Each structure stands twice: as structure tokens, then as C-alpha cells.
Amino acid sequence: MFELLGVPPQVLLGQLLLGLINGSFYAVLSLGLAVIFGLLNIINFAHGALYMAGAFVAWMLLNYLGIGYWPALIVAPLIVGVFGVVIERTMLSRLYHLDHLYGLLLTFGLALIIQGLFRNYYGISGLPYQIPAVLSGGQNLGFMFLPNYRAWVVVASVLVCFATWFAIEKTRLGAYLRAATENPTLVGAFGVNVPLMVMLTYGFGVALAGFAGVLAAPIYSVNPTMGEQLIIVVFAVVVIGGMGSIMGAIVTGYMLGIVEGLTRVFYPEGSAVVIFVIMAIVLMIKPEGLFGRTA
Amino acid sequence: MTKNLVISTAVFAAMTAAPALAQDISVKLGVLNDRSGVYADLSGEGSVVAARMAVEDFKAAENGMSVEIISADHQNKPDIGSNITRQWYDVDGVNAILDVPTSSVALAVADITAENNGVFLISGAGSTALTREQCRPTSVHWTYDTASLANGTGAALTNAGGKKWFFMTADYAFGHSLEENTSAVVKANGGEVVGQVNVPFPNQDFSSFLLQAQGSGADVIGLANAGGDTVNSIKQASEFGITQAGQKLAALLMFTNDVHALGVQTAQGLSLTEAFYWDQNDETRAWSDRFMEAHGAMPNMVQAGVYSSTMAYLAAVKELGSAEDGKAIVDKMKAMDIEDPLFGKVTVRADGRALHDMYLFEVKTPDESTGEWDLYKEISSISGEEAFLPMLEECDFSKK
Numbered sequence: 065m066f067e068l069l070g071v072p073p074q075v076l077l078g079q080l081l082l083g084l085i086n087g088s089f090y091a092v093l094s095l096g097l098a099v100i101f102g103l104l105n106i107i108n109f110a111h112g113a114l115y116m117a118g119a120f121v122a123w124m125l126l127n128y129l130g131i132g133y134w135p136a137l138i139v140a141p142l143i144v145g146v147f148g149v150v151i152e153r154t155m156l157s158r159l160y161h162l163d164h165l166y167g168l169l170l171t172f173g174l175a176l177i178i179q180g181l182f183r184n185y186y187g188i189s190g191l192p193y194q195i196p197a198v199l200s201g202g203q204n205l206g207f208m209f210l211p212n213y214r215a216w217v218v219v220a221s222v223l224v225c226f227a228t229w230f231a232i233e234k235t236r237l238g239a240y241l242r243a244a245t246e247n248p249t250l251v252g253a254f255g256v257n258v259p260l261m262v263m264l265t266y267g268f269g270v271a272l273a274g275f276a277g278v279l280a281a282p283i284y285s286v287n288p289t290m291g292e293q294l295i296i297v298v299f300a301v302v303v304i305g306g307m308g309s310i311m312g313a314i315v316t317g318y319m320l321g322i323v324e325g326l327t328r329v330f331y332p333e334g335s336a337v338v339i340f341v342i343m344a345i346v347l348m349i350k351p352e353g354l355f356g357r358t359a
Numbered sequence: 360m361t362k363n364l365v366i367s368t369a370v371f372a373a374m375t376a377a378p379a380l381a382q383d384i385s386v387k388l389g390v391l392n393d394r395s396g397v398y399a400d401l402s403g404e405g406s407v408v409a410a411r412m413a414v415e416d417f418k419a420a421e422n423g424m425s426v427e428i429i430s431a432d433h434q435n436k437p438d439i440g441s442n443i444t445r446q447w448y449d450v451d452g453v454n455a456i457l458d459v460p461t462s463s464v465a466l467a468v469a470d471i472t473a474e475n476n477g478v479f480l481i482s483g484a485g486s487t488a489l490t491r492e493q494c495r496p497t498s499v500h501w502t503y504d505t506a507s508l509a510n511g512t513g514a515a516l517t518n519a520g521g522k523k524w525f526f527m528t529a530d531y532a533f534g535h536s537l538e539e540n541t542s543a544v545v546k547a548n549g550g551e552v553v554g555q556v557n558v559p560f561p562n563q564d565f566s567s568f569l570l571q572a573q574g575s576g577a578d579v580i581g582l583a584n585a586g587g588d589t590v591n592s593i594k595q596a597s598e599f600g601i602t603q604a605g606q607k608l609a610a611l612l613m614f615t616n617d618v619h620a621l622g623v624q625t626a627q628g629l630s631l632t633e634a635f636y637w638d639q640n641d642e643t644r645a646w647s648d649r650f651m652e653a654h655g656a657m658p659n660m661v662q663a664g665v666y667s668s669t670m671a672y673l674a675a676v677k678e679l680g681s682a683e684d685g686k687a688i689v690d691k692m693k694a695m696d697i698e699d700p701l702f703g704k705v706t707v708r709a710d711g712r713a714l715h716d717m718y719l720f721e722v723k724t725p726d727e728s729t730g731e732w733d734l735y736k737e738i739s740s741i742s743g744e745e746a747f748l749p750m751l752e753e754c755d756f757s758k759k
Contacts, residue, residue, distance in 0.1 A: 072574075074574070075570070075571065075574050078567075078570045078574075079567050079570065082566045082567045082570060083567075085566070086564060086566075183395065183399075187399070187400050187656075188395070188396070188397070188399040188400045188403075188587065189400040189587065189590065189616055189617065189619070189620035190587065190590060190591075190620050191620075192620070192621070192622050192625070195598070201600075202598075202599070202600055208570060208573075209573070209599055209600045209604070211598045211599055211600070213598065214566075214598075283594070283595065283598060284563055284564070284591065285563075285587065285590055285591050285594065285620075287587065289396065289397075289587075290563065293561075293563055294563070325567055328567040328568065329567070329571070332556050332557055332558065332559075332567075332568065333530055333557050333559065335559060335567075336559040336562075
């Protein structure tokens, strides 16, 4: 069979699949960010810390309350979402009329606090969280061994992303939401409770981060720094996809996961950097992002 | 303004009067390590606790010494580590720097220490360059180095049948040093290196690198990384069916806290080389129980090394009567016969390399493990002369 640049096709296919899996995390996280920025105009730097909180809540549910993985997939995002709602009500809502930077600073500070608290109580080595028995093991696809759990991650993220996109772009609730961000006064005049919608939207965006955290808990070490590395990459993904575009965030997330996976085969040292290189190029050619709409 | 003048005069007077009041040798120790990142659990606050225990056990006050300990976080970045080190020597009057995991930072600290005639007691870092290519007369490399790990785990696994090796290397000084040393040992024992990949440091997802390792057809996958990276590599290797399919994992550098984080279920059967384990004998057990009470976790070899190197340093300072001349103190340490409660017999060689026994351990199975920290069984011990590399001519500081 042919070899691409010295790499046999089996290895390439395997890496593409792995890239798709990583892309799933990027997609769910950047979706949450895009929802929060696109609809609320808040740059949510706390997203990585809340993803980490989602993983920790899943661990806590298992170890303190005996609640396993499957219920935790719903309960943990709910808990993180409620926490997000509290943040929004008590702190963020006061900053809407100000410059973007204030929201950024607040959420950045919150991220540091949340991370520091978890590190103080749980250390840095990480906590063990087992893959649920039903998803353990894997399939031998010939060109690689695909763990069942990682296949589940792709399926779950595609479902969640599609459901979110559908809700925002195709349903009446989504239409209210989009209208409320464009013209809150007018929409409020029609009797729609705008502050409530804003609050629930932030909670939902944050819950998406928590959901990604639960998905990550069995395969990545549950430790306080797990969000740190990921969040910078996710921001780059959102910028490349277009800050306000929901579909852009999802598609770009998967695409960049694959690009990163390919870089790991040909030039592994550059895999940490390639997404930012792409971001720089996109910003120079099409600043509003690949799927963004010019104002 | 007048109030300031009065206060500063009073302080000045007190400072000048102080020497007349106390003839204590004053010593200031700085514990510099990673307190917030991937290496925070293997060193971090635990090393500070170990240093404090050493000062207490040395009974500094009765020996006419007053010892102060300060600490800082180098965040695994050489530039931050360098800045802190310079400030400590230039402004804060620190006499000795302890620990410093992350070899790239340690190499920078070794240079600055030599410039300032301080003392550098290395416990956390592993690169052999510290006593070879970049050796310094003011450095003592106490606990372990990449060569001793290679001679332990590398030799053991190659001789047990693992002839073909693939390395996953953390892309910085330590990772490369570990890979280099282990490759040499593998080849010397009749094995071959079939491939390697440089992994960004630090890293969370090793799946694509593990896939490359799987595809290489190697018998053994050498993990030339440490701390959080090693823990993640092992978890993900198990997920991808690597160990189940027959390839062995060589955790070339793994500490007690890493195995504790993984759990014996995942880590069982792994071979590793360490210089110290809490459950080796009565003395190590007694000390480790005290450490556990003070810190909340059992000590690993890095933290034990901070304790031992500090005890030896303080003994040398006491004999010399002053902590000012770093090279003289290190020369004294090289001349001393050290019987350490934790490491046994230790000899500090002329190039600064501390020679002591290293031990090959295997992680217990869940059936064999009787407690939360009952993690290792000792397989064999390797003498200092065999474990560490021979001294280089140009690093023989006894002739300079």
C-alpha cells in the first residue's frame, strides 16, 4: 500500500481517529464558550476551571455519595450549571454594561480561585476514576485498537453538540434567545423574561463544560490543572471558528482535533503549537473567523 | 520622616549590637521546587517539611547554629528559577539551595550557585549533566540521576527479555538525558532501540504517541518522563490495551506518590528504581511515620533526599564554623564518612555525585498490598559504584 511521507496508512488512520476523539472535547468546550460569548457577550475564562470542576464533581459523586458514571453524566453538569447560575446572578450580571475586559478579568480571577481551592484540598497527582464496566475494553479495527470508551466520547459529544445547535438555531426558545441578545429591551417589552434567559444560558454553557469534564474523568487524570492546558487551545478554536458562531465552534473543534492529530504523526514537537499557528493565519486572512459573520 | 529616622536608627543599632549578643553561625536554606504544577506532589511542600525535620533533628540551637528555611515555586521554568536564585543569593543572603526538580531549572541554578559560591544540594533533578557536562564544585547531586535509573530498570527489563525498546520522551533536558542513558544500557545488554517520539512537556493526552509505540513492534515502551506525565501515560496505555497485548511499560522514573495516585490495580507489576522507600527498615519506617504526621502523605525519595542532604550539609557547616564558603563546605561533605538513617552509607564523590545503594522495586498486586501505602516489594539492590556513571576527569574537583 502507499505510504504518505513515510507513514503507513494504518498509522495515519489511527491518528485521525484519535484526533477526532480529542476534537470531541474541543468541540463541546468551544460550543459552551461560543454559546456564552455569542449570546451573552461574555469572554468566559472560567470555562477550563468549570470543566475541571465537572470532573471533580463526578469523582465526588462516586466517592462520597456512591453515584456512578451514568447518573453523574446528568447530575454533575447540573451541579456545575447551578454553580454557574450563582456566579452569573451574583457577579457577572453587574458587568454587562461595561467593556468586555471586565467580564474577562472576573472570570479569569474565578478560574484561578477555583483551581487553587481544588489544588489545596486534592493535591496535584490526580484522583483515580474508573471507566464504567460497560464501556471498558475495545474493538480491534485492524489498523488500531479503539477503546470503547473513546468511541463513546465521540458519540456523546456529537449528540450533545447537535442537540445544542438544533435548540439554538431551530427552536422557538433559541429564537427568543438570539433575539434577546440582539435587542434585549424590545424582546423584554414583548413579555419575555430576558434576565432569566441570560442566566439560564450562562448556566447551560457552563453545564456543557461540566459535561465535558465528566466525559474526561475516566481517561484523563482528574487533577486541578486539567482545564488549564485545554482552555487556551479551546479559545484558539473559538477564535478560528468565529466567536459568535455555534456551528463554527463545533465544526472547527473537530477539524482542529484532526489537524493536531496529524501533526503528532509528522512533527510531534509542534503539536502543541500548530493550532495557534492556524489561529494567527486565520486572523490575518479572515479576522472574523472561518464561520463568523462580519458585524 | 523623623519617626522613620528614629526607627531605622534603632534597627541599625540593634543589627550592629546583634553579633555581640550571639555567636551563632547563621544559616539560611532555600527550598526551590515546583509547588503548583506537574511535579508539585513529588517535591512541593513535602520537601519543605523534610528540610524542617532535618533542622529539628540536627538540633541546630544546641550546636551553636541558627537556621532559617524559606521556599519558593519555580513553576518548572528556568527563567523563573534563575530569578529567584539570583534574588536569594544577592538580596536574601541564602547560603544553600535545596531540591530543585526539573533538570532545566537545576542546570541554571547550579551555574548561579557556582558564581555566588553558595551550595546546591540537588534532590529532585535527574540529569547526569549536573555532574558531568555541566559539573560545578558547589553542587552535590544527592538522590538519584538518570544513569542510575537506566542501570536499574533498563538493565533489569532488557535482561528479562525486553530486547526491543521504543521511547516516549518528554521534550526537555531530563527526558533526553533519561532516554540517552537508558538507550546506552539497553544496547550494552544486547537490546536495540526501534524508535522514539518527542512528546511536548507537560502533556495530557498520550494516545497518539502510544499508538506510535504500539505500531513500532517494540517489546518495551520506555516512558522517559516523570510525575503527572508518567501517571497519564500509564493510565492511557492500559486503556489502549497495550499492556494486555503483551508490550511492557518501563516507568523509568516513578515515585511513591505516583504509584499511590495510580492505585495498585493499574500500576501492579511495574518495575521501577528508587533510592529510598518508607518501608525498608525500622529507621526509614520511624522517620516516614513522623513525615506522614507532618505532611499527610508518605515520603518519596526526593523528599527523603532533601532531609539527608540537609543533615550532611549542617554537619559540614558545624565543623567548618561558617556557612559562607560554599566550595569549602562541599569539599568538607566530600571528605566526610556519612552514615545516613534513610540512605545508609553515602559517599560524596569528587565530582559532587553522592554514591549510595539504589533499589529495584516492583509494584505489588492488589492481593499482596495490605494498606493504602503498601505499594512496593524490593527485588534487588544495586551498589553505588555500579549504579552511577564513573567520574569524568575534568569534573574531579579534588584536583582543583
